[in-house]
Amino acid sequence: MIKTAQDMKSYKKKIRQALGDSFLRSALDEFNTAYRENRPNVYKDIDFNGIRDAIAENKDSLIPFLEVLFEEFKLNAEKAGAIVHRAKDAQEANEIIARIAKENNVKKIIKSKSMTAEETFLNDHLEKQGFLVTETDLGEWIIQLKHEGPSHMVLPAIHLSRYQVGELFEKQTDLKVDAQNIDKLVKVARYELRPSFFEADMGVTGANFAIADSGTLGMVTNEGNMRLTTTLPRVHVALVGFDKLVSDLGSALRILKLLPRNATGQAITSYVTWIKGANQCLNASFEKKQMHVIFLDNGRLSLSKDPVFCTSLRCIRCGACANVCPIYSKVGGHKYGHVYIGAIGLILTLFFHGKENDRAIVRNCINCQACKEVCPVSIDLPHLIKKTYARVIKEEGKTPVKNFFLAKVMKNRKLFHFILRSAYLAQQPLSKGRPLIRHLPTFLEKDHGFRSLPTITKIPLRDLWQTLSPKLENPSLRIALFAGCAMDFIYPNHGKDLLKLLKKANIQVDFPLDQTCCGLPAMMAAEEKTARALAVQNIQAFSTEQYDYILTLCASCASHLTHNYEKIFREAKEPAPDLNPDLKLFTDKIIDFSSFMDKVYKFPQASQNINKQVTYHAPCHLCRGLQVTDEPRALIQKAGYTYVPSKDEDVCCGFGGSYSVDFPEISSEILKKKLDNVEASGADILVTDCPGCVMQLKGGLDKRQSPVKVLHLVELLAKKKE
């Protein structure tokens, strides 16, 4: 039985348990790396983006008409002898299936893998009614023997080692099992389960596609158990979500191009089966199988009408959002979902299984965008997770303390900056005059001591600006700096380095003083009104038309300003139409540091090489948020350094703003892997171009007392010898 943590305290306890499971940790870490490394190979001859966009567009055009497609499916399937039902919720679906079983005098039921049946907890229901239910998918059988839910949508038993599986099999079969040999374990399932197929009176499956214009189900599988489940017993019941409806075969074949590739790295699975109507079955009366298709609503139809969440119905259950998630790779699926696992699980849990089961897990997203990038149907998963969290907060009717303070403090720039300035004084006993705080007070050190913390600067960049930035006579370009809180209050030296570079190129740079936090931290806390208020303040702070660009050295700010401001206004209850022209002007002028230096500044090639090796950490919001990947690496080399790649460069560093404070135990593990890879690269310097990442990486390497130096790209470029 699945027990998902319903409060943060018990969730934290479960997370700590998971982090202590050494098999889980190494298995999932390897999986994460292997999946991503294999991906270019899998998509070598495939236009992933093109097909993805076409699927998303097609799905979006169908989602408003799911009930029409249902009627069409029903008509066509029933012509071929199927009986088509609809169930409004899990309970009703389970009852229909139990009723079919009773009416047909069924004793034994076999199942092939179905996430939809997991969603309704069908097995529990059928077993309570006295039916013997056997899962036949290998992974599903394993977790059935272990009385657990799946820990991954495609690989349900990925959390278990061969030895744990061996133990389960020995207990089940009373035979000695050679658990070292996975091939032999698989054969145990083959021979042990085979009689179940013959003995069963009814087979239950899910489906990947329900094709409306022919009434056909499409199923994508590898083991062959689904084929047996739909062939040997005299009754076949397919439980299918309304979201699996597609209009025609072509739509299904298009999805089939990405589904296996994204799920398991296969061009196609061993079996893809198209079943229509009541097929021949020689041990059934009249030699025809009894075939039932049950369409499950369970909230899908109301989701289909929701302007924000309807896109979650595009999901084709490939599981890739878990595969690439740095958090999933640390804690595993049982701690990263309820029934549905991974990013999509954090969203769907609220709608299918209630706020109680979602309220803790939905907070565990670091917003690294890795899931969004691999999603084969273009669901903006990180964004929807925050929207889900906002809805949880709303449904709970209680404002979290953090949100209360964010709303109070952040909306008022002067108060916010006053607090930051005061922090400079408050930190003195800890920093002892150093730029990093290496040891925290004992009660914080245990959880948060994995990295040294940067100190708040005595004089923020905004105060230095007047003296630093003289007006140029005839500048070649005029840009405005969006400093971001980190550069302004922690790393004003990045600003000084920037000025040094820009002056050389005769570029005028201004610092509009009314600018404030970009609002990303508020958005991450699902503090939507505050995020919107900050967006308005920033747009108003910049006299955008005066500038060629608005430059920011923070990848997270850049990505937030570029993409999220538009979403904030589009999705707001009260849109601000008067702001729209300014908004577009503003977001169009935002540019990140690497793109600016490479494309606008045209940073020149150094005349001599510097004998230092530099590796790079790709900030999530730059490489995925803004798709900027080549420029920073090119700039490192133009500055005269040797660029040495390190493993998993584009994987999150574990910072995620306040994520690293909310979930320090996970943040520190993500950071550890990152730094192990950095050190293994042999580089002298680690460069990145986001001050948040700088903070995390510098803090971690300082704590390790590593000789590797961390620099923001601006520091590296400003160092360049003439």
Add this chain to the structure above:
Amino acid sequence: MEKNNLIQIMTEKAVAVGTIVHEIFSVSDALQYAVDLNKEKNLKTLACPGLDSEDQDRLRDLCKSSGMDFLEEPLRNHASSLDTSLTWVDYGIADTGTLMLASDSEEIRIATMLAQIHIAMLPVSKIMFNTGSIEAALNDILKKDSASYTAFITGPSRTADIERVLAIGVHGPVELHLLLIKDMQP
């Protein structure tokens, strides 16, 4: 696309997913191949649903002379003793090494699902390039008002459910052999 080119792609892609591919000249060769394979593997039984009755008779004779059991339909009665099955398939899909097989008949389904070894015969003229090239043919089947069960088969049955280690032969055939038959014209 050039026929030889399609054969080449079909072969490469099928082999890549663990299918054993041979080019042969006639159904007779296929019957002999099935018997020889069974002998080599020390297996005892054979079935060939869907073949012409003449070809079935020939296989029955070959089994007899080789001391093997030819399994008569309905195969459901022999489902637990079925070693090897020989069937036609309708199309090859070259770019994934896939076989398309209309499996409305329960005999065909049981033969291709429960056998240890499935030997599939495909006339080379039925090799298409990709799923797009068979879409119309498949749609013709699905759009009929009658029931149908159509399979895409790509390599033997497989799983990676334990520690993501690939293992072949879970519930379906442990081996898939594809015999490309050259002398048949459309």
